[in-house]
Amino acid sequence: MTRKIAILGASGYTGAELVRLIATHPEMEIVALSGDRKAGMAMAEVYPHLRHMDLPELCRIEEIDVAGVDLVFCALPHATSQAVIGALPAEVKVVDLSADFRLRDPAAYEAWYGKPHSAPELQKEAVYGLTEFYREEIRGARLVAGTGCNAATGQFILRPLIAAGVIDLDQIILDLKVAVSGAGRSLKEHLLFGELHDNVFGYSLGGRHRHLGEFDQEFSRVAGREVKIQFTPTLIPATRGILATAYVQGEAGAVHYALADAYMNEPFIKVLPFGAAPSMKDVRASNFCHIGVVEDRIPGRTIVVGTLDNLTKGSSGQAIQNANLMLGLEETAGLMAAPVYP
Amino acid sequence: MTRKIAILGASGYTGAELVRLIATHPEMEIVALSGDRKAGMAMAEVYPHLRHMDLPELCRIEEIDVAGVDLVFCALPHATSQAVIGALPAEVKVVDLSADFRLRDPAAYEAWYGKPHSAPELQKEAVYGLTEFYREEIRGARLVAGTGCNAATGQFILRPLIAAGVIDLDQIILDLKVAVSGAGRSLKEHLLFGELHDNVFGYSLGGRHRHLGEFDQEFSRVAGREVKIQFTPTLIPATRGILATAYVQGEAGAVHYALADAYMNEPFIKVLPFGAAPSMKDVRASNFCHIGVVEDRIPGRTIVVGTLDNLTKGSSGQAIQNANLMLGLEETAGLMAAPVYP
Amino acid sequence: MTRKIAILGASGYTGAELVRLIATHPEMEIVALSGDRKAGMAMAEVYPHLRHMDLPELCRIEEIDVAGVDLVFCALPHATSQAVIGALPAEVKVVDLSADFRLRDPAAYEAWYGKPHSAPELQKEAVYGLTEFYREEIRGARLVAGTGCNAATGQFILRPLIAAGVIDLDQIILDLKVAVSGAGRSLKEHLLFGELHDNVFGYSLGGRHRHLGEFDQEFSRVAGREVKIQFTPTLIPATRGILATAYVQGEAGAVHYALADAYMNEPFIKVLPFGAAPSMKDVRASNFCHIGVVEDRIPGRTIVVGTLDNLTKGSSGQAIQNANLMLGLEETAGLMAAPVYP
Amino acid sequence: MTRKIAILGASGYTGAELVRLIATHPEMEIVALSGDRKAGMAMAEVYPHLRHMDLPELCRIEEIDVAGVDLVFCALPHATSQAVIGALPAEVKVVDLSADFRLRDPAAYEAWYGKPHSAPELQKEAVYGLTEFYREEIRGARLVAGTGCNAATGQFILRPLIAAGVIDLDQIILDLKVAVSGAGRSLKEHLLFGELHDNVFGYSLGGRHRHLGEFDQEFSRVAGREVKIQFTPTLIPATRGILATAYVQGEAGAVHYALADAYMNEPFIKVLPFGAAPSMKDVRASNFCHIGVVEDRIPGRTIVVGTLDNLTKGSSGQAIQNANLMLGLEETAGLMAAPVYP
Structure with missing residues (x-):
């Protein structure tokens, strides 16, 4: 059964990398893509390398209907994720690629990012997404915070x-x-x-x-x-x-x-x-x-x-590896492509 | 049923690209890799980016037992393919990535490559491998000549x-x-x-x-x-x-x-x-x-x-596209990975 | 006798290239550098590779006293040169590196640049700066328009x-x-x-x-x-x-x-x-x-x-070659440095 | 009075860099260039970026008449300098760009380079060419050993x-x-x-x-x-x-x-x-x-x-800086060109 995926912030590099990886993922299907400043554009206009894919148009976050979405990848700029994820229904699984939920301690967050965290409850809930060391917690998590690359x-x-x-x-x-x-x-x-x-x-x-x-x-x-x-x-x-x-x-x-x-x-x-x-x-x-x-x-x-x-193991590939675990899929699904050399 | 694949000349870039693409091909399995000057080495020594794959050691062409091999990719230097392919059993399918069988006319071959062709019979038999324009002939071919990039x-x-x-x-x-x-x-x-x-x-x-x-x-x-x-x-x-x-x-x-x-x-x-x-x-x-x-x-x-x-559509990807047709597989099998950007 | 040089628009690449070339020019001395958005900064802050030079601070164009300046290089963005050069005293020689005075015909200028020329008298006066073909006219010119690269x-x-x-x-x-x-x-x-x-x-x-x-x-x-x-x-x-x-x-x-x-x-x-x-x-x-x-x-x-x-022969080097002629200096002065290879 | 310069090993990058720098040096003139494997070729064939210079043809080392040469730059591969410099007349000043004379201790040389030094007398005489720290010794030296970059x-x-x-x-x-x-x-x-x-x-x-x-x-x-x-x-x-x-x-x-x-x-x-x-x-x-x-x-x-x-301060520029001192010239002569950016 294919899982329905939404990507918020698809017009950045990590968003485009998520799309690239999902292109050959056997069990994920992209149902929504947001990109606020590029809302209304086709993904192929923003990233012509994805021209061959049949993708939804970029829209504004508010336009996405998350009912029926199994998992949201949130590839928004740092500090904007907090509000957006807080507004999602509690049953939607989320992998966040920003820095917003990496630090568990609100004081540490404020020290490094220069302002207080706006969603301290979510911060507590979030699992640190370094798959190889948090595998079991990630499997059961609702919100996983992708690590810095x-x-x-x-x-x-x-x-x-x-x-x-x-x-x-x-x-x-x-x-x-x-x-x-x-x-x-x-x-x-x-x-x-x-x-x-x-x-x-x-x-x-x-x-x-x-x-x-x-x-x-x-x-x-x-x-x-x-x-x-x-x-x-x-x-x-x-x-x-x-x-x-x-x-x-x-x-x-x-x-x-x-x-x-x-x-x-x-x-x-x-x-x-x-x-x-x-x-x-x-x-x-x-x-x-x-x-x-x-x-x-x-x-x-x-x-x-x-x-x-x-962009892959350090960000979007890691995000999919975590999503695979959260969705009960094979951990390596969609991720075994060999490196590109030369 | 997985098809058994041998790659001759696996130590060059087009050979490595074939291995990379077959890594995620659903119906091909590499059973032999030749690389004369690097015979005896592991592929991971020659191309560390393939370290994660379980591959046969590089060997000399003579050491390969082609019985049981469904298709041979021949990624040897120009002019050496002629003799090697001539010596293969007639029932083995071959996709040649060199320039040896691209020109149908022996005189044209000699004019551009500076010496007479040594396997004019094979030259006659070879189908020009520009898939989109020779699709039906390739489907039934025993020997396909990959085009220049x-x-x-x-x-x-x-x-x-x-x-x-x-x-x-x-x-x-x-x-x-x-x-x-x-x-x-x-x-x-x-x-x-x-x-x-x-x-x-x-x-x-x-x-x-x-x-x-x-x-x-x-x-x-x-x-x-x-x-x-x-x-x-x-x-x-x-x-x-x-x-x-x-x-x-x-x-x-x-x-x-x-x-x-x-x-x-x-x-x-x-x-x-x-x-x-x-x-x-x-x-x-x-x-x-x-x-x-x-x-x-x-x-x-x-x-x-x-x-x-x-290296992909211009050479090794084209070769796999042709091999898919020759082996009765889906033409796009293993080839739908999205471009890597940025 | 050293000639006094002012560079308007010194914070762009062609401005920096002028400074680089003048660094070893035997008869030019930089007395003023403008860079409106970077006014007040040292050139070494904007271009650290010029740190070893003793250069005037970047200032606003209005702050430059052109009395005593022998020649002005104008490396401003297209369309802004017209007004700036029109405001300079008539006795100051000018080499303009923008596109503003390259086309002699006001209609052609408007067709290619999308608006009417604001200094048609200067446009008429300007000599096209392709040195090898306009050498004699450049020698006597007050205003030379550097060509597109x-x-x-x-x-x-x-x-x-x-x-x-x-x-x-x-x-x-x-x-x-x-x-x-x-x-x-x-x-x-x-x-x-x-x-x-x-x-x-x-x-x-x-x-x-x-x-x-x-x-x-x-x-x-x-x-x-x-x-x-x-x-x-x-x-x-x-x-x-x-x-x-x-x-x-x-x-x-x-x-x-x-x-x-x-x-x-x-x-x-x-x-x-x-x-x-x-x-x-x-x-x-x-x-x-x-x-x-x-x-x-x-x-x-x-x-x-x-x-x-x-940046050199296509722009700033050409500009200095023209300035050499306009100032009665050896045409090749400061320009014989060998190419940098590899 | 222009000093006569010979460059041995002019076909390598450090040799070409010496020529590039001397192109605008006010008091050096190249009278001989060796490049054994390229002997008989014009420098412009080996390095087309030097096409505008009037340079002697590349020759074999033996063909160079060092009488009248003020200083030899020796840009030969490591280990070959020893014999070549040993054969030069004692009155010719030499700046060696190889590793042959950098280490004072024959045992250290053998430990790092894997074979005994063949000219231990010269090794003793050589001054280490880090100009800023050996300035006075370099001024009086006959043989200076350029440092590793x-x-x-x-x-x-x-x-x-x-x-x-x-x-x-x-x-x-x-x-x-x-x-x-x-x-x-x-x-x-x-x-x-x-x-x-x-x-x-x-x-x-x-x-x-x-x-x-x-x-x-x-x-x-x-x-x-x-x-x-x-x-x-x-x-x-x-x-x-x-x-x-x-x-x-x-x-x-x-x-x-x-x-x-x-x-x-x-x-x-x-x-x-x-x-x-x-x-x-x-x-x-x-x-x-x-x-x-x-x-x-x-x-x-x-x-x-x-x-x-x-290639410059780490090798050929340093060599010229040292040669300037050895020849009684201004230390900075020919070396004040500004860095090339971007």
Whole structure:
């Protein structure tokens, strides 16, 4: 039985990625697409690459009749999700791709996002959407909060190490090389081709990136004590992908074992043989995450490299993986397409 | 019933693209992969993006037992296919992705490729693999010759115009913007990142590109008289895709009608509304081809723009589309994945 | 004696390119920089690559005291130059980089730019800034109108052929591959990295690009009859450069001779040996233009390929070349830096 | 009086960059160019961007008459310089751009480069070419060893910190984002456009990169004790530039002061205001190096970001800066061209 899907905010990159993935999903059918500023347009006008699909016209959120909708993907800008999701009927399942429900603590939300949360009840209810670590809670959830794409990448390589106690919790440095689509289709000068092409630059340096809120919350939870990492994202001239380099202090063999063990049966997370490191393009346009561990020449120092596609495993693919669980479908349904290379 | 597939030459880009597409094909199973220089290696070593798949090791062609194989994709370098395919048992179906069987006339083959054909009997038997125009012959064929990727692009936009008699056959100019993967994974100086990045340059200028042999053969056949076009490919700094700009002399409305009419029921070829033109990335990593028609300010002049992904619709996707027909499967099986954008 | 220079509109790409070139110009000194929306900022804040230079702060145009200024470069948006230049004292020399004074005929201006010209007297006075063809008039001019970058590229390869009478004037097709900086630093969706990277698309197709006004004006003037060409620009994922492919009907040897002869003594225009074609990156960040001629396989058809950097030879370098003449300096002063490769 | 210059190994990227820079150098003249595999070719055939220059033909090293040559730039592959420089007359000044004379200790050389040094006498004589720190020794040197481009970047941001004693010497992590031209024009699969475009990957991970030999030598020397840093380079899809992110433990204000103080009077090294960080393209194609310091949210942790163009300040520009000193010229002669942006 096909599940009826609505996507709110379908005119952004994560919305378009949801549509792309659902195009070949065996058990999902898109019945409504919203895109306020582009309401009334065909999806093929906004995203001509979806021209071959028979899709509903973009409409305004209010125009959507959610009766009969099994699940709503909410890909709206940060801070607007709160009101919209609060207004949905309680029986509709929701996967939110914004940052609105990632942090459980209202104080933390306010600290990182600069204003109080407007739906603290929902915030309490929401399950953090890092599938591999919240699988059972997601299965029973009504509202799942998709993680930040940087936050997902960092957690995939660091959570098992923190859990296994194989690294020094006070000496974790996470250097992320980030492709541009994570910033969305927004008109900002530094996102222009002329600016970013042949260029590389850091942003939110010094611990000001909001995904640190997720790291703090999750790593402290796993460790059972406060953990604060250093996290620096650097924008690189590519469209899709995040490559994370983590500098940790711990024995490389133990680090590799902890990761290999944690992900042994995971369909999407692949740990490479000891000493090998992945390339960002190895997972492009797919729901896979590749992780490698390399021993440094300095004893006790280890480098962990992880990569995923920010729009897929880091956002819309993760959202569908969670939706599959929430709808009682096969977790991997619609997500096994191989990465696109070259 | 799953069909058993062998891929010869799996270590090149078109071989890897075949594997990628078959990864989610509902009725094909890869049973053998050859890659002579990489024999003995796991596919994941040669192409780490295929790490999640359970694939046979790369072997030498001689090691493959073709008994039980339903279809062989032959993605070997030009000129080596002839001997290899000649040595296969007559009952095995073959889709060849090289240039070896594209030209029917041995003299034309020798003129464009510089040496006599070594398997003229097979050359006679081979069906030209431009699916949309040879569908019925392909269905019954034992050996299908995949087209050149530039040749496919040019034919999709020009064949219906020649057939409909709506353009001047002596004034056809085809200017192709070509991404680099069409040249394969070969070590040539002009294919280095340092050389091609931020660069654009023509190659095989002046009518020396070998795909002209296909244009001459096919366009003359359609027209019932000799047709020679001007064709200039220009390499652009992108990985996948061909964008063709055709300058024709004919009335724009009639040109658009001829294309819209020809492709009305085609699942993969989409003709845009009159006056609109496609972008190369609209079809990336997919089997779709988008075509647009624009009227020039000079009366009687028309610009036709077409685009496809050279590795998919221009090569490996086309090959699977043909194989689907040869094996009695749904023509679109495994090929409906949406383009990857952005 | 150093000449005092003011740059109006220094916060755009052509303004920044003027500053870059003047940085090593032996006889020019920047005394004022305007940038209305960025007034009050240091140039190093707007363009950190100019950090090492000792430059005046960006100010508003009204704040500039033009007394003592020898020459003003006006790099303002189209349509705003007219008023600004009209308000300058008559003794100040001006090189305008906008489109405002390129067309001599007020009717042509209105047809291409959609509104009447507001300074028709200045329009009459302005000299068209294609240095190699208007050298003597530029030397004595008070106001020089810089050409469009596409217009410059097309004229460098076609003017000598039209003048020499070696090609069919009714069968000229100009296909331009254009890097993105020609569109400036403006916030438009199709100029985002996420959109243009790995992409190629045409724009202003069908003869709607405004630089056609310049082609019509200049080619008709050279030919002594009306000449209308077909001109299609295609945006390619690169930052700087234009590569033009012209399809002409005329004997290749005669075409090559006409070009080689026309540019024999030009310091910046280099005609390659017969049969060779240039690459776009061969002239990057320089004031050079390379031109090649290739004979087509169809008798009487010839392909001419030309390339220049749109920001340098196509705009700011050309402006300095003209300013050198107007100021009685060596024409090549400050412009002999070699292209940047790779 | 113009100095006569010979360049050995002019067919590589650093050789071509030397020629590009000397093109506008007021007091250098190229009298000989060698390029063994391309001997007999014009430089314009190997590097068409140098077409406008009047250059000697590429020849074999043996064909060069060094009598009358004031200085030789030796841009040969690693390990071949030793023999070639040993055979030059003792009175000829030499700037070597290879790795052959960077390490003073023969044992260190053998450890990092895998074979004994064949010219240990020259090795002793060679001055390490990091101009800003060896200025006086370079002025009097006969043989100067150009630094590694990664080694230069790391030293510019870390040397003053080690010298000033403001950071923990045992907790230095250097994460480099490296453009591809540092690898030269060599035919390697991972350097193909199809592989690197839209891709990012680490190399020589875990402390295996040879430039660590230079870091060990220099940092230990500055500190007066052994210093070993962690250093990981990541290849990014750009042509020119290195952006270094250093993670250090020390008070950010002291770090910024140490850098600002060290480079206060340096013409090429620019320290940004506290809290700002540079972008890689801010120095492209120039001899400048920009450095920024950002305080982390974790007290006592500081991030230092530095950037330079690997081919210019990291290699050929540095070489000319050193040659200027050796020849008694102005140190900045020929090197003040502004970076090329965008």
